[in-house]
Amino acid sequence: xxxxxxxxxxxxxxxxxxxxxxxxxxxxxxxxxxxxxxxxxxxxxxxxxxxxxxxxxxxxxxxxxxxxxxxxxxxxxxxxxxxxxxxxxxxxxxxxxxxxxxxxxxxxxxxxxxxxxxxxxxxxxxxxxxxxxxxxxxxxxxxxxxxxxxxxxxxxxxxxxxxxxxxxxxxxxxxxxxxxxxxxxxxxxxxxxxxxxxxxxxxxxxxxxxxxxxxxxxxxxxxxxxxxxxxxxxxxxxxxxxxxxxxxxxxxxxxxxxxxxxxxxxxxxxxxxxxxxxxxxxxxxxxxxxxxxxxxxxxxxxxxxxxxxxxxxxx
Numbered sequence: 415x416x417x418x419x420x421x422x423x424x425x426x427x428x429x430x431x432x433x434x435x436x437x438x439x440x441x442x443x444x445x446x447x448x449x450x451x452x453x454x455x456x457x458x459x460x461x462x463x464x465x466x467x468x469x470x471x472x473x474x475x476x477x478x479x480x481x482x483x484x485x486x487x488x489x490x491x492x493x494x495x496x497x498x499x500x501x502x503x504x505x506x507x508x509x510x511x512x513x514x515x516x517x518x519x520x521x522x523x524x525x526x527x528x529x530x531x532x533x534x535x536x537x538x539x540x541x542x543x544x545x546x547x548x549x550x551x552x553x554x555x556x557x558x559x560x561x562x563x564x565x566x567x568x569x570x571x572x573x574x575x576x577x578x579x580x581x582x583x584x585x586x587x588x589x590x591x592x593x594x595x596x597x598x599x600x601x602x603x604x605x606x607x608x609x610x611x612x613x614x615x616x617x618x619x620x621x622x623x624x625x626x627x628x629x630x631x632x633x634x635x636x637x638x639x640x641x642x643x644x645x646x647x648x649x650x651x652x653x654x655x656x657x658x659x660x661x662x663x664x665x666x667x668x669x670x671x672x673x674x675x676x677x678x679x680x681x682x683x684x685x686x687x688x689x690x691x692x693x694x695x696x697x698x699x700x701x702x703x704x705x706x707x708x709x710x711x712x713x714x715x716x717x718x719x720x721x722x723x724x725x726x727x728x729x
Contacts, residue, residue, distance in 0.1 A: 468541035474519035476512040479505025483552040486512040487560025491647045492638040493518035508725050517646025530653040536566035555579035565660040577670040582682045582707045585660040596655040603648040612639035621678035621706035631711050664693040671697040672724045676705030
């Protein structure tokens with residue numbers, strides 16, 4: 415097992431500065447190209463991501479704080495960097511670990527030895543915990559795609575978990591319409607239309623309030639979406655499209671669960687979050703006003719409040 419080191423030792427782990435790029439801005443704001451470049455410069459001044467080689471792959475990740483370990487799993491098409499501010503601000507209440515999934519950050523992509531799947535992502539997360547020597551049960555917080563990975567961990571590695579925070583996600587599989595939309599985006603990414611796909615995703619991931627009043631958040635999302643390769647994004651869409659249905663497993667969950675959703679999420683309506691919470695015994699539900707699909711970026715104070723309270727109550 416390769417020994418891992420905590421973030422605060424600058425000599426202990428290999429670090430790689432994230433590279434952000436973008437050719438055009440999301441259609442909602444013409445000024446977002448400049449904002450994306452500003453975000454790129456801001457990232458270059460931040461702490462660098464750590465890297466470790468696990469039993470399965472080389473992964474980049476963030477590791478901050480002490481206390482109960484909370485594993486933050488990012489949404490598509492972003493990376494662990496979407497949790498950089500969360501890890502910093504919550505580090506006094508928990509140990510925040512945020513890995514980048516395959517092909518995002520500097521984590522190695524899917525290859526011929528590992529076909530794209532949500533279950534493979536979950537296996538990667540467990541291999542990271544093992545490489546870090548974490549044997550205690552952890553809380554897993556997943557947003558969107560990260561929520562699919564969290565539910566895979568719940569089904570297949572239940573004894574490793576202490577609690578779940580499911581954010582703007584769902585337990586069922588894609589509808590035929592959603593599968594067709596993913597297929598179209600896979601084809602577009604393979605045809606070199608990454609920037610256009612990133613533009614459209616940015617507009618759909620964020621609430622109207624965020625787009626109108628916080629253009630810097632849209633710039634950050636667009637920049638992160640352009641950080642990974644088109645092939646990595648396409649592979650992740652295959653994994654999302656073909657994910658297993660976790661609905662039947664919800665009633666058997668016996669660990670604490672918090673379901674969080676943005677009130678203005680266009681991708682996962684509040685009714686879907688309510689149904690998810692209702693299907694899980696004793697699950698708590700938090701609906702965050704003015705947030706879309708990414709409440710940790712859109713309404714960070716409200717998001718941090720509910721996460722802190724949930725972790726605190728685990729004691």
